[in-house]
Amino acid sequence: MKLIQSSKFFSLFLFILLAAPVLLAAEGEGAAKKKTVLDIIHEGGVVMYILIIASIMIMAFTIEAIIKIRQARLAPPAVLAQLRDAIVSGNYPTAYQVCVSNPCYLSRIVQAGLERLGRGRDAAEKVMGEVTAKELNGIKSNIQYLSVIGVVSPMVGLTGTVLGMIKAFETLGSSGAADPSKLAGNISEVLVATGTGLFVAIPAFVLYYVFRNRIQTVSVAVDSEINLLFEDIPFEQLTGYRLADYLGNASAPAAA
Numbered sequence: 001m002k003l004i005q006s007s008k009f010f011s012l013f014l015f016i017l018l019a020a021p022v023l024l025a026a027e028g029e030g031a032a033k034k035k036t037v038l039d040i041i042h043e044g045g046v047v048m049y050i051l052i053i054a055s056i057m058i059m060a061f062t063i064e065a066i067i068k069i070r071q072a073r074l075a076p077p078a079v080l081a082q083l084r085d086a087i088v089s090g091n092y093p094t095a096y097q098v099c100v101s102n103p104c105y106l107s108r109i110v111q112a113g114l115e116r117l118g119r120g121r122d123a124a125e126k127v128m129g130e131v132t133a134k135e136l137n138g139i140k141s142n143i144q145y146l147s148v149i150g151v152v153s154p155m156v157g158l159t160g161t162v163l164g165m166i167k168a169f170e171t172l173g174s175s176g177a178a179d180p181s182k183l184a185g186n187i188s189e190v191l192v193a194t195g196t197g198l199f200v201a202i203p204a205f206v207l208y209y210v211f212r213n214r215i216q217t218v219s220v221a222v223d224s225e226i227n228l229l230f231e232d233i234p235f236e237q238l239t240g241y242r243l244a245d246y247l248g249n250a251s252a253p254a255a256a
Contacts, residue, residue: 047160047193051200054149054156058204061142065211068139075106075222083110087229092117093246105135105219109226117233118241124230136219143211150204157197164190 067073079102086095092114099111112131116124 045160045163045193047156047163048196050156051153051193051196054153054200054204058146058149058200058207061146062207064142065207065214069211069214069218071218071221074104074139074218075225076102076104079104079107080225083107083229087233092241092243096243096247105139106222106226108135110229113226113230114243117235117238117243120239121230121233121235124235128226128230132219132223136215139215139219140212143208143215146204146208146211150201150208153201153204154197157194157200160193160197161190164193 079098082098082102083095083106086092086098096111096114099107099114109128109131113124113128116127
């Protein structure tokens with residue numbers, strides 16, 4: 001339920017920000033000549049279609065992030081409970097098979113640590129740190145695109161501004177000030193493209209920092225659970241321990 005509510009909230013948030021410049025431009029035309037949203041988009045030139053694609057990408061990355069960046073998704077409680085029971089009882093083969101049967105952020109990190117039990121605590125923590133960095137990069141990969149869109153969108157809008165100004169001066173050079181309506185139309189294209197670029201960039205930047213902070217919060221919470229799992233493992237007594245030698249004796253648990 002919370003996930004659905006969050007998706008609706010972000011969808012409404014993006015729609016308001018992305019549609020605002022177009023709707024305001026249409027409202028500003030007055031009662032004399034009403035324009036549809038499609039007319040305003042067409043008036044903004046080819047850059048408007050690029051910005052529309054960017055806004056759709058923002059929506060897709062937002063929905064994906066809402067689904068993926070959750071502690072229950074990165075560290076399912078059932079998997080965490082099985083790992084805790086197996087590791088506390090010293091049944092490391094069973095813990096390893098729980099990881100294999102339930103691939104997720106938590107299980108991949110714990111699996112790497114279990115494979116290095118016989119090499120000491122430092123070796124296990126080192127490999128878990130490497131796997132953690134790799135997993136976080138995978139989670140952040142699409143979030144980075146929000147930052148890219150936030151940087152590029154104003155530039156795309158400015159490109160529309162330049163193209164509109166070129167047309168405006170061409171109109172002014174060919175017809176002078178005798179036809180102000182054409183000149184006003186070119187200036188309108190400039191303003192619509194620039195405004196849309198800014199309104200696409202603003203939610204992209206906001207969402208990027210929101211999700212970046214969310215990733216940090218959730219990953220710290222999961223890493224804390226992993227540290228608790230490995231805190232009481234007697235690494236000194238497990239020197240030379242080979243997990244592969246015991247995997248055949250452990251019964252494979254069902255996927256959580």
